[in-house]
Amino acid sequence: MATTPLPDRSSTATEAPPAWPLELDAERCVGGPGATAERLASLVRLVMRTRGVDQAAASTHCGGCHLRVGVTLAAPDLPTAVERAALLLRSCALDAGLGPVILVSVRVAPPEERGLRAG
Numbered sequence: 001m002a003t004t005p006l007p008d009r010s011s012t013a014t015e016a017p018p019a020w021p022l023e024l025d026a027e028r029c030v031g032g033p034g035a036t037a038e039r040l041a042s043l044v045r046l047v048m049r050t051r052g053v054d055q056a057a058a059s060t061h062c063g064g065c066h067l068r069v070g071v072t073l074a075a076p077d078l079p080t081a082v083e084r085a086a087l088l089l090r091s092c093a094l095d096a097g098l099g100p101v102i103l104v105s106v107r108v109a110p111p112e113e114r115g116l117r118a119g
Helices: 037-048 078-095
Strands: 019-028 053-061 066-074 101-108
Touching: 019 078, 037 053, 037 066, 037 078, 066 078, 078 101
Parallel strands: none
Antiparallel strands: 019 066, 019 101, 053 066
16 A cells, blocks of 8 residues: 655745734833934844844834834744834834833734835
């Protein structure tokens, strides 16, 4: 009796996880350091140094009280991507001198918005 071999799944283990284009909105703490162009550029540089990040951009809105950060990062699924992006934003904002931030929302960027703008 002939047996059918099982498919070789070893090649799927080395495939890169999908890239998730996310837009994060975070509130800056009142009285914190200003969101200068230099600090936003530093935030983008720090985010881009992270393994699995393909694109990043940052800007302020609501009179500088909020940060809008676009990031495309690799993760096996959406919940993991959101968790990684949130942790990344919090730590990189501190390191960039922007102070602590409170994550307000995360959304998957629609196709027409996936060309992230710097700064």
